[in-house]
Amino acid sequence: MKRWIKLAAGVAAITLATAGCAGSSGSGNTQASSNAPAAQGGDITVWLMTGSAPDSLTTALNKEFEDKHPGTKVKYEVQQWNGIQQKLTTALGSQNPPDVFEIGNTQTPQFAAQGVLADLTSSVNDMNGSQWLKGLKDSGTFDGKQYGVPFYAANREVLYRKDMFEQAGITAPPTSNDEWLAAIDKLKAKFGSDPDFQALYLPGQYWYTLLSFIWDQGGDIAKGDGAKFTGTLDTPQAKAGLEFYKKLVDQSGTKAPKDNDESNPAQAGIYGAGKVAMFIGTPGEVATAAKTDPSLKDKTGAFAIPGKTAGKSAPVFLGGSNLAIPVNSKKQDLAKEYLKLLSSAKYQGEIAKGGFVPGTSTDISALDSDPYASVMAKASQNGRAVPSSPKWGDVEAGQNPLKDMLTAYLTGKKTVDQATADANAALNKLLG
CATH class of the missing domain: 3.40.190.10 (Periplasmic binding protein-like II)
Incomplete structure (x- = not known):
């Protein structure tokens, strides 16, 4: 398991310790x-x-x-x-x-x-x-x-600056992917003259968010047959989820690193600097950002991660x-x-x-x-949930194929077909 999240404001952190347990098999x-x-x-x-x-x-x-x-x-x-x-x-x-x-x-x-x-x-x-x-x-x-x-x-949600949305003429939080992209364009039109502005802060290796897009497209990471799991990152549905992730990155112009995740640097701190209109996070990250700027508690709103169908939010990782x-x-x-x-x-x-x-x-x-x-x-x-494989801890604790896939595709080092094929092969090796 990987260190995970901080939850609702004022609530203690959930920290899920690293996996790799190799204990006794016990009796049947x-x-x-x-x-x-x-x-x-x-x-x-x-x-x-x-x-x-x-x-x-x-x-x-x-x-x-x-x-x-x-x-x-x-x-x-x-x-x-x-x-x-x-x-x-x-x-x-x-x-x-x-x-x-x-x-x-x-x-x-x-x-x-x-x-x-x-x-x-x-x-x-x-x-x-x-x-x-x-x-x-x-x-x-x-x-x-x-x-x-x-x-x-x-689970995660989209946290956003209500004041920036209002100034950009966005009257309601987006409820679909198309509305989300349109909101990004409006925010860039209003605040884009500031070179430090980011309509959406989205790190390149934020694979928890990628899961929402893959699931929303009808795909998955792996499928199970009893205790056996086989990777499904190379399916058309999974590729569609990856392609939407790239569309968000490209259209938003995020300055987040493509070779790191939401923890490095801590995205709540980036949001706290006041130049970001949206990021995908957990409720407790608002309190973290407010340590830099206390006014963010009143300025920040939340909406569910939009899905491809208007009015229906995307599935989220729990x-x-x-x-x-x-x-x-x-x-x-x-x-x-x-x-x-x-x-x-x-x-x-x-x-x-x-x-x-x-x-x-x-x-x-x-x-x-x-x-x-x-x-x-x-x-x-x-x-x-992620696939209920007993070896899933090896995926998160080691060289996570999902992270490598995201970086390779977002930086243009690999096509979507090659990135997903390589990630799927690596996933099968870990879960097999």
Whole structure:
């Protein structure tokens, strides 16, 4: 996994640690799960990550759980993202793991493939399964079985200068690709005499944004057949998504580097300098930009990443967390009861109040009052996950073929056909 995002203003950062777990394969999930003895009392250990849930939520949750299960105590521990990969690898391979733990959504298939997660397929309905956020549900699925329960999510949106839009005569945020390009032209016509102005800041290796365009065109990164995945970056749909990315870069005249991503340099800092009308980011990046210019909090608005069809936003990549139960937990029945309570509307509503998109509830009304989080939450309903391959961490942690493809195509070193063919071959090597 890659360090990911900062979420809604005032909410703690989500940091997803680097992947590359090589822990014990464990025993077969079904057999180990069925043989695990049901615990009737004693302690249950729960690991959640720092910044994931407010103390008010976990205090109430743990008390209610203990009241419903007399004789059971919740040993609640807050973990740090830094070093969590190795800590989980060690814990899940032992005979004394936590009974419930939080895991990054793109880490879930990797641990599931190692046989260290309990199969929760039969418990989905008990955990509010009909309300699950689809993108997170998919990320917790491996080889046709459910191993992760959605916890919370966040996604990207277009953050823009309302004052610049008004001065350029743009009366409403764009709702289609064509309207977006037209808005860029109006902004350039109004402010283009300033050599430092950028209608849209779009780094060349911002592959999370590329995913939206590929998915919107009906394409994907890879397709799965059971646990096997094959790259699909060379399909006409994927190429169309890449071509639209280039169109945005070329037409906007962005000065962002074509050989780096949104973190280098940090795009919120570029926006904070006051010469950028739009960038694609997360709600928390507004607060970061406002450290340079506090007036940006009032000047900034948000709209969903437009799609090719007017009025229909593009799919977005969902980052966030799932909840899981170790296959070696001796208290799986109690652990499932804990997840059942945490996935209820009552506690998922508290997640939403904290600025996150709830993973097991479609009620996002608690986010309505936040102009950035509300847009994010609505777009999340059309959210997607990266391929649920156990080797996806190798894609992000290594020489990411998607980044190389973008740079090669945007700089003209490769045609769209060659760039996608080479990236697809590299992806197949990593996932195969």
